[in-house]
Amino acid sequence: xxxxxxxxxxxxxxxxxxxxxxxxxxxxxxxxxxxxxxxxxxxxxxxxxxxxxxxxxxxxxxxxxxxxxxxxxxxxxxxxxxxxxxxxxxxxxxxxxxxxxxxxxxxxxxxxxxxxxxxxxxxxxxxxxxxxxxxxxxxxxxxxxxxxxxxxxxxxxxxxxxxxxxxxxxxxxxxxxxxxxxxxxxxxxxxxxxxxxxxxxxxxxxxxxxxxxxxxxxxxxxxxxxxxxxxxxxxxxxxxxxxxxxxxxxxxxxx
Amino acid sequence: xxxxxxxxxxxxxxxxxxxxxxxxxxxxxxxxxxxxxxxxxxxxxxxxxxxxxxxxxxxxxxxxxxxxxxxxxxxxxxxxxxxxxxxxxxxxxxxxxxxxxxxxxxxxxxxxxxxxxxxxxxxxxxxxxxxxxxxxxxxxxxxxxxxxxxxxxxxxxxxxxxxxxxxxxxxxxxxxxxxxxxxxxxxxxxxxxxxxxxxxxxxxxxxxxxxxxxxxxxxxxxxxxxxxxxxxxxxxxxxxxxxxxxxxxxxxxxxxxxxxxxxxxxxxxxxxxxxxxxxxxxxxxxxxxxxxxxxxxxxxxxx
Ligand SMILES: Cc1cc2nc3c(=O)[nH]c(=O)nc-3n(C[C@H](O)[C@H](O)[C@H](O)COP(=O)(O)OP(=O)(O)OC[C@H]3O[C@@H](n4cnc5c(N)ncnc54)[C@H](O)[C@@H]3O)c2cc1C
Ligand SMILES: Cc1cc2nc3c(=O)[nH]c(=O)nc-3n(C[C@H](O)[C@H](O)[C@H](O)COP(=O)(O)O)c2cc1C
Ligand code: FES
Numbered sequence: 001x002x003x004x005x006x007x008x009x010x011x012x013x014x015x016x017x018x019x020x021x022x023x024x025x026x027x028x029x030x031x032x033x034x035x036x037x038x039x040x041x042x043x044x045x046x047x048x049x050x051x052x053x054x055x056x057x058x059x060x061x062x063x064x065x066x067x068x069x070x071x072x073x074x075x076x077x078x079x080x081x082x083x084x085x086x087x088x089x090x091x092x093x094x095x096x097x098x099x100x101x102x103x104x105x106x107x108x109x110x111x112x113x114x115x116x117x118x119x120x121x122x123x124x125x126x127x128x129x130x131x132x133x134x135x136x137x138x139x140x141x142x143x144x145x146x147x148x149x150x151x152x153x154x155x156x157x158x159x160x161x162x163x164x165x166x167x168x169x170x171x172x173x174x175x176x177x178x179x180x181x182x183x184x185x186x187x188x189x190x191x192x193x194x195x196x197x198x199x200x201x202x203x204x205x206x207x208x209x210x211x212x213x214x215x216x217x218x219x220x221x222x223x224x225x226x227x228x229x230x231x232x233x234x235x236x237x238x239x240x241x242x243x244x245x246x247x248x249x250x251x252x253x254x255x
Numbered sequence: 256x257x258x259x260x261x262x263x264x265x266x267x268x269x270x271x272x273x274x275x276x277x278x279x280x281x282x283x284x285x286x287x288x289x290x291x292x293x294x295x296x297x298x299x300x301x302x303x304x305x306x307x308x309x310x311x312x313x314x315x316x317x318x319x320x321x322x323x324x325x326x327x328x329x330x331x332x333x334x335x336x337x338x339x340x341x342x343x344x345x346x347x348x349x350x351x352x353x354x355x356x357x358x359x360x361x362x363x364x365x366x367x368x369x370x371x372x373x374x375x376x377x378x379x380x381x382x383x384x385x386x387x388x389x390x391x392x393x394x395x396x397x398x399x400x401x402x403x404x405x406x407x408x409x410x411x412x413x414x415x416x417x418x419x420x421x422x423x424x425x426x427x428x429x430x431x432x433x434x435x436x437x438x439x440x441x442x443x444x445x446x447x448x449x450x451x452x453x454x455x456x457x458x459x460x461x462x463x464x465x466x467x468x469x470x471x472x473x474x475x476x477x478x479x480x481x482x483x484x485x486x487x488x489x490x491x492x493x494x495x496x497x498x499x500x501x502x503x504x505x506x507x508x509x510x511x512x513x514x515x516x517x518x519x520x521x522x523x524x525x526x527x528x529x530x531x532x533x534x535x536x537x538x539x540x541x542x543x544x545x546x547x548x549x550x551x552x553x554x555x556x557x558x
Contacts, residue, residue, distance in 0.1 A: 002287045004527060042525065050472060051317050052525060093527065221315050221322055222524040226280040226300075228326045229315035238308050238329060 002096060002224060003031060006089040010066055012082060016144045018073045019115070020082050021058060024090055025066035031095055033060050033067070035102070035123035036215055036247045039094035040223035041069075043077040052093065053077045054220050054242075056119040056192075067094075070147075072115035096223050097246050100213055105131040106187035111201050113139045113173050113193025117148060119215055123190065124155035135159065135186070139173030139197065142166045174200040186210055191250075192217075202250035212250040216241050257541040258548045259534070261295075263493045263515050264416045264441040266350055266378055268295035271510065271549055272534045275497050275520035276301055276354035276380060276420075277326065281340050282347060288527040292348030293534065295516055298380055298444075299344075301354040304366050306332040310387060316453040316462035321472025321499070322521060323451050325465040327387040328356055333369050345375035352378045352418070358391030360408045367409050377415055381406065381440075384422030384447035386469045396422035396447075399434040410439030418495065421445040421486070423475075428482045429489035436490045443486060444495035444518065446479045472521040473499040480512050487513020487554055501529070503536020510537075513554040 007024035014020040040052040058070040073079050084090065100123050108127060110120050117138050127134055134156030140146050143166040152158045160168035161176050169176050174197065178184065191201040192215040205212035218241040221227040225243035232241050233254040239245065259270035273296035274282075281299050282291040291297055309329030316323045330336070344351055353370045357363035363381065370376055383396035383405055395401045406419055419435040421428065423446035432443050448469025453462040479498020487494055496514030500506050501522045509517045522529045537549065546552060 004288060048319060049317075050320055050525070051322060091526075219313055219315050221324070221521075224284055224527070226278060226284045227315070227324065227524055228277075228300075228309065228329050229313075229324060231309070231312055231314065231329070233312070 001031070002093060004091065004093045006091050007067070009084045009086050009088045009090060011086065012084065014082070015147050019147070020071055021068050022071055022081055023066055023068040024092065025064060027065065030060060030062060030065050030067055033057055033095045033122075034099035035126050036097065036099035036119055037095040038097050038223075038246060039067070039069070039092050040096060040220070041081065042091040043080050044091070046076060046080040049077045049080060051221055052223060053081070054096075054217075054223055056215065056246075057095070057122060058118050059121050070115060070118040093223060097242060098244065100190060100215070100247050101188075102126050102130055103132060103188060107133045107185065108135070109186040109189045110134065110136040111139075111173060111189065111191045111193070111197075112136070113197040114145065116191070116193030116197075116215070116217075119192055120190070121148060121151055124152060128155045135178070137161070137173060137176055137178065139193070173197055174204060179204055184208065188213070191215075198250075199255050202253070202255055205250060213247050214250050214253070215246045216248060217246070257538055257546065259538060259541075261515055261549055263495070266296070266416050268350065268516055270295045270534050271514075271516035271537070272506065272530050273298055273352075273495065273516060273518045274523060274530055275518035276382065278520040278523045281344050282351075283340075283343060285527055289531050290348075293531055294349045296350040296352050297347065298352045298354055298518060300330055301328045301356045301382055301385065302330055302333055302336055302366060302370070303328055303356050304333055304362050306330070306335070311464040313462060313464055314468070316468070318451070318453060318470065318472070319474060321470055321474035323453055323463060323468035323470050324448070325387045325463045325468035327465070328385060328392075333366055337369070337373065341373060341375075345373070350378065351376050352380055354380045354382050354420070355409075356382045356385060356388075356392065358388065360405050362391070363405050363409050364412055367413050371413055371415070378418055379413065379415070380418040380420050380444055381409055382420050382447070384420050384424075386422070386424065386448055386450045386467070387465065393422050393424060393447075396420075396431070397425050399430060402431060403434050403438040406435045406438035406440055416441050418442040418444050420447055422447050423478065423482055423498075424450050429485045432486040432490045436492050440492060442493050442495060443490065444497065445486060446475070446482055446498045449475055449478070471499070473501055475499045476505060480508060483509060483514055484512040484556070500533070503533045503540060506533050506537060507540055507552065510549070510552045511554070511556045513556075515553050
């Protein structure tokens with residue numbers, strides 16, 4: 001069940017010049033949160049930011065009643081949230097949306113670009129606990145954008161691409177040689193990031209007959225299914241990304 | 256105890272706070288946040304005769320103190336509503352009011368006839384003001400003859416409370432209000448969204464797939480308030496006022512300008528519990544000002 005509550009800023013740690021982890025905590029037990037779910041965060045006292053901002057959970061710490069988000073600064077709201085002081089209250093509606101599917105004992109590939117890596121810390125942990133063999137590939141502009149490699153290493157093989165070649169393979173994510181290997185035999189691919197990247201990953205998956213789940217980041221006004229602003233065309237008509245997504249099987253999308 | 260109840264035509268509202276069509280779904284989406292039975296009324300999402308997919312994505316652009324939407328009346332049609340949604344919401348302890356849309360007068364009539372058979376819907380809101388559809392919608396609400404024609408036609412087939420929702424995209428709102436009052440409206444609601452537009456300077460592209468869309472939120476409040484006041488002075492029938500109401504003070508301003516009851520729209524997206532807070536805030540205001548009955552505040556603007 002979704003709820004609305006004030007949580008307080010526990011910590012903000014900057015990871016590079018344009019992204020940080022926002023940790024919020026409350027006094028009540030946090031709700032059940034699944035990998036892929038997101039929260040709608042209200043950005044108060046900032047002229048120009050009117051609507052809430054959606055963010056996927058980066059992680060959940062049940063012991064300390066805290067949740068965290070990986071936020072990339074792209075505009076006024078994401079910038080403002082990064083300037084909050086410890087102890088300031090933030091109003092949150094959560095948890096929202098559906099979740100990634102978690103198979104047992106399969107071979108899976110996780111592909112994340114930019115802020116799209118956020119949901120994969122929780123997903124990786126869950127996949128690992130269910131006996132899956134995991135490969136994670138992240139893409140960015142330069143080495144500065146390649147984050148959470150240590151965390152991901154605990155789940156399986158970690159690969160990366162950078163556009164300037166400063167780390168890993170040079171190029172965009174789907175140019176990584178892994179995609180052209182003969183033994184590219186995954187059972188399921190997960191993707192989250194810029195839409196162009198997700199479409200390219202989905203195409204590879206479709207061509208190879210592999211199931212693929214993408215987490216979409218559409219513009220949202222409400223986040224809980226009432227405004228109908230966040231729609232995605234699917235084979236079954238328009239679907240709401242906030243309630244019927246954000247995770248979709250890419251074969252169902254009109255991409 | 257202050258008395259928040261108000262009668263609008265034949266509708267007895269327990270309080271003057273309702274939620275605006277298209278911003279509260281069918282009420283079901285809010286039950287995790289509060290009991291919709293606390294509301295004076297719920298104006299449910301716009302209905303059409305047939306399924307409508309609405310406009311392509313992107314349909315929303317944030318603006319300074321508001322938002323533009325170009326949803327385009329996405330809904331699964333009246334039959335789907337009657338079979339799948341109505342049974343779940345008909346016993347809410349509040350009035351469920353249907354928002355009726357058509358692209359021709361005939362469509363408005365057929366849809367109204369179907370809704371007329373639903374015992375738990377005591378009123379309809381005739382939407383002649385949707386700016387986001389190519390045919391019908393706002394076209395009916397921006398000229399007096401067409402507004403009169405559709406209101407007249409629906410009045411002939413509908414005996415319950417008929418609310419006509421006006422478009423603010425007109426030169427003389429009072430003239431429109433008088434026209435629909437003359438054509439048989441029991442109540443008027445206003446405003447629907449203002450036609451607006453947003454552009455991304457970097458890409459030189461419009462931010463909405465439809466280029467133009469409907470503006471709502473606090474940025475429209477002063478204009479909406481002025482229009483409600485003009486309509487209140489022009490007509491004898493009661494008015495449902497709305498447009499950018501974000502808190503109890505805003506709601507009271509609308510009541511003072513002549514709204515018998517108000518509707519909360521876009522604010523529901525930012526705080527889904529806002530209408531409850533507004534009900535409470537109105538109550539506190541009345542206690543503070545020694546007002547026993549909310550009716551005393553309607554149009555009670557002082558010089
Ligand atoms: C389900 C979901 C999960 C998300 N998870 C994360 C996450 O974990 N970490 C993260 O950093 N971001 C995430 N996003 C994107 C995030 O919501 C936007 O980056 C944020 O809303 C931008 O707000 P702003 O005020 O900083 O930008 P604005 O000033 O509003 O806009 C600046 C730029 O950002 C773009 N933008 C605005 N909203 C979005 C959006 N919803 N998606 C993509 N671009 C947008 C605008 O088009 C504009 O070009 C997620 C989005 C969704 C829908
Ligand atoms: C996303 C969205 C969808 C809407 N859909 C409808 C609709 O279906 N029918 C209607 O009469 N008005 C619709 N409206 C208009 C609102 O009911 C209301 O008239 C308008 O938003 C002004 O009030 P506000 O500023 O409080 O939102 C919609 C508004 C928004 C923002
Ligand atoms: S964001 Fe409002 S319905 Fe999805």
